[in-house]
Amino acid sequence: QVQLQESGPGLVKPSGTLSLTCAVSGGTITSTNWWSWVRQAPGKGLEWIGGIFHSGTTNYNPSLKTRVTMSVDESKSQFSLRLSSVTAADTAVYYCARDILGHYDSSGYTPAYFDQWGQGTLVTVSS
Amino acid sequence: DIQMTQSPSSLSVSVGDRVTITCRASQSISSSLNWYQQKPGKAPKLLIYGASSLQSGVPSRFSGSGSGTDFTLTISSLQPEDFATYYCQQSYINPRTFGGGTKVEIK
Numbered sequence: 394q395v396q397l398q399e400s401g402p403g404l405v406k407p408s409g410t411l412s413l414t415c416a417v418s419g420g421t422i423t424s425t426n427w428w429s430w431v432r433q434a435p436g437k438g439l440e441w442i443g444g445i446f447h448s449g450t451t452n453y454n455p456s457l458k459t460r461v462t463m464s465v466d467e468s469k470s471q472f473s474l475r476l477s478s479v480t481a482a483d484t485a486v487y488y489c490a491r492d493i494l495g496h497y498d499s500s501g502y503t504p505a506y507f508d509q510w511g512q513g514t515l516v517t518v519s520s
Numbered sequence: 521d522i523q524m525t526q527s528p529s530s531l532s533v534s535v536g537d538r539v540t541i542t543c544r545a546s547q548s549i550s551s552s553l554n555w556y557q558q559k560p561g562k563a564p565k566l567l568i569y570g571a572s573s574l575q576s577g578v579p580s581r582f583s584g585s586g587s588g589t590d591f592t593l594t595i596s597s598l599q600p601e602d603f604a605t606y607y608c609q610q611s612y613i614n615p616r617t618f619g620g621g622t623k624v625e626i627k
């Protein structure tokens with residue numbers, strides 16, 4: 394069973410850069426899956442930030458694209474998120490998740506879904 | 521972006537009740553619809569993928585149906601551990617988008 398664990402500073406100053414890492418264990422980060430980040434502002438719903446393949450190919454939410462950078466470190470079996478120019482609106486619990494992409498199998502086409510999630514880490518943007 | 525609208529936003533029910541939650545997409549998403557359960561302070565948990573496929577380990581009282589723009593999550597007989605917030609999510613087109621959530625509370 395794959396397990397994911399987020400880590401990083403819990404407090405970031407306004408205009409600074411949020412940096413988080415997700416460690417993958419119990420499975421290989423070089424599998425055919427993608428790896429995504431999802432966030433949830435306090436008391437609010439879920440927002441997909443973007444995803445990355447182990448090759449380094451990325452796909453970002455256009456609403457955050459100018460501020461987001463994702464990367465993968467295969468040797469450490471982890472992937473990372475950087476979000477620049479943060480404001481109070483970026484205060485949220487940040488989750489990493491395994492992203493099973495759409496694929497064809499014996500039952501036909503199976504659309505994409507997030508099947509494994511980290512426990513989440515709260516990042517507060519405040520001076 | 522595809523907008524996902526859930527209804528109701530909350531409901532009060534009793535153990536043993538049948539619960540139905542609806543999710544509507546702003547455009548057709550075929551069967552690219554997933555359902556998640558989230559309990560306070562916990563990460564979301566996948567329940568249903570591809571509109572109607574039950575994730576491994578999820579009790580059979582959970583079921584999903586629908587295609588195109590209208591989808592339903594049904595809990596056949598609500599158990600105490602099912603009190604939580606439920607989210608739908610489309611994976612038809614990026615960016616992936618979620619519904620606003622339905623909070624299932626104890627009556």
